[in-house]
Amino acid sequence: MFDISNAEAEVLNVLWQQSPMSASDIIERLNEEREWHEKTVKTLLNRLVKKGAVDFEKDKRRYLYFPVLEQSSYQQHASQSLVQRLFSGRVSPLVAGFAKNNNLQKDDIESLKKLISDWEQEND
């Protein structure tokens, strides 16, 4: 698959929340959080299009951008490969790290419990 850089991923994040969007809207949205020059965002959009992760349709002079790469695919791919590199593919040590550092919330726990019972329903 194509590689998405961190900066590019932030742009994609906006498009995953809402699309299609014009460049200027994307820029405005991004700058609620960060501080990016208009030109910078345009470059990132261009690169994403070139990589095939984003496409657009013309609305006369403007382009309306939308994601081609699905968020879930990206999440899946990225987390898979991180867990592979860091923990030889096992996800539980990652969760253990979060637990140790007190980065688990009550509803994380609830979700995990549900995941587990679903899994056991299916696989046991």
Next chain:
Amino acid sequence: MFDISNAEAEVLNVLWQQSPMSASDIIERLNEEREWHEKTVKTLLNRLVKKGAVDFEKDKRRYLYFPVLEQSSYQQHASQSLVQRLFSGRVSPLVAGFAKNNNLQKDDIESLKKLISDWEQEND
């Protein structure tokens, strides 16, 4: 913190398993798995030293390298930041992705169950 590239992380992985090690031993060990030119590994070691992630002591002509950055810190930092970027900091959606893709093993489930009960012991 300093950024560790993927290639650099592979070298660190070797040192985390065993240290200190001479460059040539590291190279040999790495080449059980991958195919890296000697010069390449030397470069990576140099960069790691420059970044402060690795240090060495001299054994006459050779250097004996050892990690300064701890594996757990690195794991913690990297997984934290990935989960932040991809899932707004929540770890359970990541695990959900693994579950959906059938990337959970029975002992992952066991570990998770234990984590959860420990967490509940402490936090409830």
Next chain:
DNA sequence: AAACTACGATTACACTCGTAATCAAACAAA
């Protein structure tokens, strides 16, 4: 119509990364 503006396209540029090759110095061998 001339000047200005808003957009996307193209170009820029320093820095990191992967992947080495070359350099210099210290030993080892002949």
Next chain:
DNA sequence: TTTGTTTGATTACGAGTGTAATCGTAGTTT
């Protein structure tokens, strides 16, 4: 002692990244 070899240091070099500036052109304003 001259020659090779081993080892770290320095240099190389194209691709990717973060961060823009400039160019060309289609609209907009005066």
